[in-house]
Amino acid sequence: MKVCKFGGTSVADAQQLKKVASIIREDPSRKVIVVSAPGKRFDGDTKVTDLLIDLAEAALAGQDTVPALQKVVDRYAQIAADLGLDSEIMAIIAADLAGRLSFSKENPSLFFDQLKASGEDNSAKLVAAYLTAIGLKAEYINPKNAGLVVTEAPARVQALPVSNDNLSALRYKNSISVFPGFFGFTKDGELRTFDRGGSDITGSILAAAIGADLYENFTDVDCVFAANPRIVENPAEIELMTYREMRELSYAGFAVLHDEALMPAFKASVPVCIKNTNNPGAQGTMIVAERDYSKRPVTGISADSGFSTLYVSKYLMNREVGFGRKLLQILEDENVSYEHIPSGIDNLSVIIRSHQLTPEKEFRIVSRVKTELNADDVHLNSNFSMVVLVGEGMKYTTGLAARATEAISRTGANIEMINQGSSEVSLVFGVLQKDEQKILKELYNEFFAPSYAL
Amino acid sequence: MKVCKFGGTSVADAQQLKKVASIIREDPSRKVIVVSAPGKRFDGDTKVTDLLIDLAEAALAGQDTVPALQKVVDRYAQIAADLGLDSEIMAIIAADLAGRLSFSKENPSLFFDQLKASGEDNSAKLVAAYLTAIGLKAEYINPKNAGLVVTEAPARVQALPVSNDNLSALRYKNSISVFPGFFGFTKDGELRTFDRGGSDITGSILAAAIGADLYENFTDVDCVFAANPRIVENPAEIELMTYREMRELSYAGFAVLHDEALMPAFKASVPVCIKNTNNPGAQGTMIVAERDYSKRPVTGISADSGFSTLYVSKYLMNREVGFGRKLLQILEDENVSYEHIPSGIDNLSVIIRSHQLTPEKEFRIVSRVKTELNADDVHLNSNFSMVVLVGEGMKYTTGLAARATEAISRTGANIEMINQGSSEVSLVFGVLQKDEQKILKELYNEFFAPSYAL
Structure with a gap:
């Protein structure tokens, strides 16, 4: 059983989502899918998360929220239309956003979290609807119902151990679970978002909880490179590395995988594979517990x-x-x-x-x-x-x-x-x-x- | 004005003390002399300090102290006889030791300090007597009377700032001051000894207090070597180094000068010179605040x-x-x-x-x-x-x-x-x-x- 996480660019538009669907269809062991909010489609485009921040700011400032809301809805509507989905999913998404806007603004930080998290949440609903539409047995999973329980404020947001037990139940579903990344709920039911790169964390938590054979992290690069390609020309591709190596590299400038995201997979010994949604045939970079280092001391x-x-x-x-x-x-x-x-x-x-x-x-x-x-x-x-x-x-x-x-x-x-x-x-x-x-x-x-x- | 400290081997016997006297006589600016207890005269010899420890142990154990006391007295008596001094100085030393043996044994650590400190104290008395005998104007200085005030137990023994003012008075004496190294007194008059290498510390404190032009530290080596001569054959001699360099070298294996001893001289910007009693013509190693490092980055x-x-x-x-x-x-x-x-x-x-x-x-x-x-x-x-x-x-x-x-x-x-x-x-x-x-x-x-x- 595999957990697959798809980042923002992988779910940015209909064309990308078709690639995602074919990746899922290709391997029946890809049973748990974690998605980010739709990202940039082209240089200069705006991520849905940023549109949501604009919307939240307008709402908190007491301004007219219609234009900002429209931009968010339009992004999803465009994707839904291009995928040939019926109007039901857009009704769900529009209702969801309206509900969030009526959320209490007393604590602006909680209000922000509500709005930001909708990016991933509605993305998951959309992906589940699409997978279902093309004949796959798929289901959107609500993190609150599934029991992704996180720490209370002001502690840094982290999954509590009870989440592991709760989420392990996903292992026994016979449909594909589509899970929104980036957020969980406190014991009291308050929504809290993870740190930057939070969808990676959600994927890793799920991979650990269900005891996955592999956690596939789909991005827009073929692999992890031995050095920053913006500085070093055509750097070597890393085929195999250890958790520790990935962790130390991500500490200083390797933005491929959020460092905190490795922990749950590492602790549960689930290997991680960094793969490219746009080139799923490339073997990607495997991250494992141990490797033979006799041939190449520096990774x-x-x-x-x-x-x-x-x-x-x-x-x-x-x-x-x-x-x-x-x-x-x-x-x-x-x-x-x-x-x-x-x-x-x-x-x-x-x-x-x-x-x-x-x-x-x-x-x-x-x-x-x-x-x-x-x-x-x-x-x-x-x-x-x-x-x-x-x-x-x-x-x-x-x-x-x-x-x-x-x-x-x-x-x-x-x-x-x-x-x-x-x-x-x-x-x-x-x-x-x-x-x-x-x-x-x-x-x-x-x-x-x-x-x-x- | 110079402060000169003579270590254990420099005051080990009459022959050595004659060298010390000629060094002092040679330069009238050598006005403050700090001495250690008589050290080893040859390989396998016992230092006076170790004889004193044996004596203290015998006294604390309630054993007969006569044999151990005799060994201590004999060392001084031999030196005094070889220097042709009259019996007065030996009467003073013997009385001093008897007085210390009658000191309260209630606190064994204080009793030990009393006995150990006598090594330097009587050495200073003997040196002052000898310098006087050969016609120099010299005076034994009692650290208690001179005001070398140190911290109370259980703090590490350190001179208190008031010592600096008290001891600065030595600057105005027209005789040569002979000062015992290694110990001071708390405000309540309790004797406490410095850490290992304590005579170096006393010399440095005095050099700072009187604002000496130079603190000469006489040992039995010509200079500080660039590496341990027991491991590296004929290592280079260091002519000039900074306080910081000496401090970092003494941290790991360079036993020439106790690291704590540099602090008072460093703070008062008194240059330090490591010299050899047995070869006073050698230029020694100068320790100063700054040096030109362009020629040799490693000291x-x-x-x-x-x-x-x-x-x-x-x-x-x-x-x-x-x-x-x-x-x-x-x-x-x-x-x-x-x-x-x-x-x-x-x-x-x-x-x-x-x-x-x-x-x-x-x-x-x-x-x-x-x-x-x-x-x-x-x-x-x-x-x-x-x-x-x-x-x-x-x-x-x-x-x-x-x-x-x-x-x-x-x-x-x-x-x-x-x-x-x-x-x-x-x-x-x-x-x-x-x-x-x-x-x-x-x-x-x-x-x-x-x-x-x-």
Whole structure:
């Protein structure tokens, strides 16, 4: 039994949905289908989710909602018409949207969630109607009825363990279940949406719950590439990688699969396959628990910008039991998470994603570290990038760090930070943002180009 | 004005003390002299401090103290006789020791401190007597009267700021002040000894207090070497280095100068010179605030064994604000300090000096991390060594990490950890203890040998 998730571009229009239907029809083990909201059909198009946000904003502002609502309805209506569906499905979708608009606006965030989630929800209804229309036995599944129970606010939205039991029942349905991605309900029945990439998460939760043999994640790329194709020309395709490798790659710049989405599949040992709706014959990228790494120690290289460094020095810092803990407490008080803490003898740096900082937060953090920890020197620098070399068995490959640092030094760039030693599958370099791309290219050449010439 | 500290071997016997006297006589600006207790005269000899520990143990055990006391008295008496001093100084020393033996044994730790500190105290009295006997104007200074005030138990022994004011008065004495190293007194007049290497600390405190032009630290080596001479043959001599370089080198294996001893001199910007009592003509190693690093990015390479790694992994760890802080809190509860925290995406390692751990502590730490932090995997490994490359300006030298990692890979050893990025003056490699020496040798060859051949 397989769980298939289809992303926004896979359900963007009738033509795409026909591909989806043929993919489903082709393999009877594709029994649980998770769908996103209709995405962009062409460059410059607007996703349904964004139309829904406009609609929610208009409603909250007390403006006329008709034009914005019409745009949403039109997108679905166009798809339904092009698929030759009768008017029943559009009546259902229109009624659904009207119902949501009459939802209480007292808590704007809950109202937003209601509207946004309709994108996936109505997409699932539409897909189920279409599959039924073409003669497949398919059923729209309501996440509330199916029991996808999530954490209450203000906790980050996560599925509760009870969901696993509830959702396992889908295994025994003899029809194809079409499940909307992106949202669940609290114990009290309140709708909450997952983080970005939430349909990937829903698919993974379902794959784990039904104990799927495979979780197929259909996107618009043939596979995961060894490096960002917008920076490296024709990068190598990754055929097989481990969960850990995917997770470390997605951390820094690999947007193919939302990192949180891997967890349920990983914990339930369900292999994941990244496939292309537009080219389902391509074998895609398999993500599994283990792989033989003797032939290729490096699987991929990712890079991401937008990091800041909080540098703290204090003479004899390492004699002070509790110094690091107090420093992290100050960051926690500001709700700032950190990525790495490289340290010298009398100093340490905390690498932080810059989007978490504001000038006020920065000021408070720096002054608290100065006064409460009596630091000799404290400062924050931004414009750092992280370049991450990922590969199982890298740790056991002698000379790999030497090849990587040598490659970076060929670019003339300085290495601001090296972090190796905990993860067995990654080697992290902190570099100046301006050097990020040339370093990525050079590392790619070092580890992937068949022959390297200066 | 200079503060000169003479270590144990420099005051071990009459012959050595004559060298000390001639060093003092040679330069009238050498006005404050700090002395250790008489050290070993030859391989297999016993230091006075160790004789004093035997004496204290005998006294606490209620045994006959005469034999152990006699050994201590004999050492001083031999020196006094060989220096041709009259019996007065030995009467003073014997009375001092008798007085200390009658000190309350209620708190064994305070009793130990009393006895141990007598080594330096009587050494200072003897040196002052000798300098006076050869016609110099010299005076033994009692640290209690001079106002070397230290923290109360149970805090780590450190000089309080008031000491600085009190001790600055020594600047205006026209005689040579002979000051015992290693101890001070709390506000309540209780004697407390500094950590290991405590005479270096006393000298540094005095140098800062009187605003010395130079703090000369006399030992039995000509200089600080770029690597451990017991491992690397004829290592390069370091002529000039910065406080930061000395501090980072002393962290891992460079026992020349106790790391804490640099702080007062560093804060007061007093340059430090490491010199050899047995070869005072050698220029020694100067330790200053800044040096031109354009010619030689690496100053020295140190290595130290006895590190353990606490590895913790948990899926999506980096999304959990507070994870690292809670982990460090668990270590703090066990009074364990850490050295480095290399981290991957979903895992981190804490590098700890193994001597802080016991099997019980390890068990408690591992089980608390498992249960309280819900970690997926937790384990402790020992037998790691840290190899540290130290040099001002290393951070600005492109390709240095590449040269270092390349050198290590030539040895066939694996790099378990790389930590670079906070300190501007060091690059730390974690390696298996068994590989430590070959790596040190290879790194030395890479950065110091005039020409390197495989």
